[in-house]
Amino acid sequence: MVADLGLENDVSTGHLRLLVRVARMYHEQGIRQPAIAAELNISQPRVSRLLREAVKRGIVRTVVVLPKSVHTELEERLRHRYGLRDVVVVDTQESTQNVLPALASAAVDYFDATFAGGDVIGISSWSETLLATVERMQPKTSQVADRVMQLVGGVGSPEAQVHATRLVSRLADLTRARPIFVPSPGVVGNASIRDALLQDSAIRGVMSQWNDLTVVLVGIGSLEPSPLLLSSGNAVSQADQEELRALGAVGDVCLHFFDAAGRLVDSGFDQRVVGIDVDAFRSVRRRVGVAGGLRKVSAIKAAVKGGWINILITDLQVAQQLDAD
Missing domain, CATH: 1.10.10.60 (Homeodomain-like)
Structure with a gap:
């Protein structure tokens, strides 16, 4: 000018x-x-x-004139306010009740731009948003990942566990990587069963590879299970929900529930989860959370405050709530 x-x-x-x-x-x-x-x-x-x-x-x-669909100033404010590595805000053209397609498309664009050759990718076993993301991804012409690893055992009914396995398999195929599965349910009956399973050589072999992760892709769950998990036989029972709610839980990442400040909730449920432990998860350099919808605002805010994720892909309405609070 x-x-x-x-x-x-x-x-x-x-x-x-x-x-x-x-x-x-x-x-x-x-x-x-x-x-x-x-x-x-x-x-x-x-x-x-x-x-x-x-x-x-x-x-x-x-x-620099920003197009209406680009929100870099808001992204920068959220990045600095919550100490995040990166933020992607997508302006959904759909109704506020259906942010999943836009989130999935934004996640695909982000992953296409940031996956590097040799990445070891961890993915949460069952996420409606990640499932939609992987369905939209196109096969890579060259190898962009070494391994794609399941972070939590199967969740819910046997049908849901099959879907979780397919999610890992498809992402591995798309990135030309080797899939690594957790050969166990995600939630078992009691802590003793979980402890015994963690001694199994096959599970220990997966656990040792979690230390190699360079990036994790996770959804952010609210205390109330998603319709998809409900229909598939959600593993978080009503009794578990009541216990978690009484302890102040507002959301979860990889079935680790946390309170409004992002602190891990010490619950009986957490002692029954077969999946990546909190320390191993937090040690991963890039932790990408893909989540949106106003019903998840509290969970998303707690996840960023608690450092569960350091890269956030979310919708405009949630981003504005995070910016205003």
Whole structure:
């Protein structure tokens, strides 16, 4: 943009006129530097110097105009406020009740841009949003991951466990990676069973590889199970929900429930989960949470406050709530 402003008196009017003329030819008329040099009968290096001087003197000012669907200022505020590595805010064109398609598309774009060759990817076993994300992904032409690892055993009914296995398998196929499964239910009857399972050589072999993770992809659950989990035989029973609610739980990541401040809730339920432990999860450098919808605002806010995730992909309404609170 060529500005209309008063200028210093340290240069002649003729020089200022030349600066403005060159700036307007280049920035407003789109004339290339060699053509400007030929028309004004000056050298191309001088044209370059004049353009730099026009910027330095404030004759030319660069203004970034944000498209309506891009919210980088909001993303920056959330990143600084919550200490996040990155934030992606998607403006959903659907009703506020159906943010999943837009979230999934945004997640696909983000993963396409950030997956690097050799990544070891962990993915939560059962997430409606991640399922939609993986369904939208296109196969990679080269290997972008070494392994795709299941983070929690199967959740809910046998049918749901099959879906969880398919989620890991499909992401591994798309990224040309090797799938690694947790050969166990996600939640068992009591802590003794869980402890015994963790001694199994097959499960221990998976657990040791969790230390290799470079990125994890997770949904963020609220205390009330999603319709998908309810229909599939949700593993968090009514009694478990009541216990967790009494302890102040508002949401979960990989079936680890936390309170409004993001602190892990020490519950009997947590002692029955077969999956990645909290310390191993938090040690992963990139922890990407994909979640949205106003019913999950409390859970998402707690997840970012507690450091469960450090990269957030969410919708505009949730982002505005996080910014306003």
